[in-house]
Amino acid sequence: MRSDIVKFLALVTVIGGGIIAAVILVFRDNGGSSVCDQPLPPRGESDISQMGFQAEDAGLASVIDAASAGDLQGAQEAFFGDVRSFTYGVDQPLREADEGLAKELCEAVNEVEEELTVDRRADRVALEATRVRELIREAAAALGYARPGE
Numbered sequence: 001m002r003s004d005i006v007k008f009l010a011l012v013t014v015i016g017g018g019i020i021a022a023v024i025l026v027f028r029d030n031g032g033s034s035v036c037d038q039p040l041p042p043r044g045e046s047d048i049s050q051m052g053f054q055a056e057d058a059g060l061a062s063v064i065d066a067a068s069a070g071d072l073q074g075a076q077e078a079f080f081g082d083v084r085s086f087t088y089g090v091d092q093p094l095r096e097a098d099e100g101l102a103k104e105l106c107e108a109v110n111e112v113e114e115e116l117t118v119d120r121r122a123d124r125v126a127l128e129a130t131r132v133r134e135l136i137r138e139a140a141a142a143l144g145y146a147r148p149g150e
Contacts, residue, residue, distance in 0.1 A: 036106035039092045046082075046089025050148075053140040057148035059083035060133040063112075067126035075125050076116050084109070087132065090139055098142045105135040 046052060059082060066074030087109045094102040111128040115121055137147040 034103075034107070035110065036103045039095050039102075040088045040106060042092070043085040043088040046086045048086075048090055048093055048143070050140075050145045052086065053136065053145050053148045056083060056086045056136050057133060059086075060129055060136065063129040064126050064133065067122045067129060070122045072116065072120055072122050072125065075122065075129070079112060079116060079129070084113075087136070090136075090143075093143060094139050098139075101135065101138055101142055105132065105139060108132045108135055 047055070059078060062078040063075050063083060066072075066078055087105065091102055091106060094105065108128060108131045112125060112132055115125045115128055133149075137149060141147050
């Protein structure tokens with residue numbers, strides 16, 4: 001009888017934990033707010049100009065090359081610094097021009113950050129950094145600059 005009670009309580013705990021996790025995921029994904037819902041604060045100085053976009057494009061190429069070669073440390077070193085700072089610095093002016101694109105860029109940058117620091121999958125870093133690079137090119141055009149790399 002005692003073992004039946006222990007099994008029952010264990011089952012209730014597992015089911016209860018699953019329900020709580022499901023509720024958290026539902027509210028996080030659909031009802032919760034995202035860090036990208038608000039403008040990002042700048043991280044240092046960023047040159048939001050044609051040259052700044054060109055430098056960002058080249059920096060992202062370094063991230064992509066390192067990650068494509070399986071070098072997560074190199075990808076981190078290339079990303080965290082000027083490349084990441086630029087994405088934060090361009091957020092506010094981009095939101096004024098195209099809020100949807102700014103949010104999309106913010107979310108893509110968050111994916112790169114997560115892959116570099118949590119999941120640590122080089123192939124995903126390369127893929128997500130490529131997405132950030134394309135969004136940066138779109139951001140340049142939205143702000144009236146030539147798309148870098150073209």
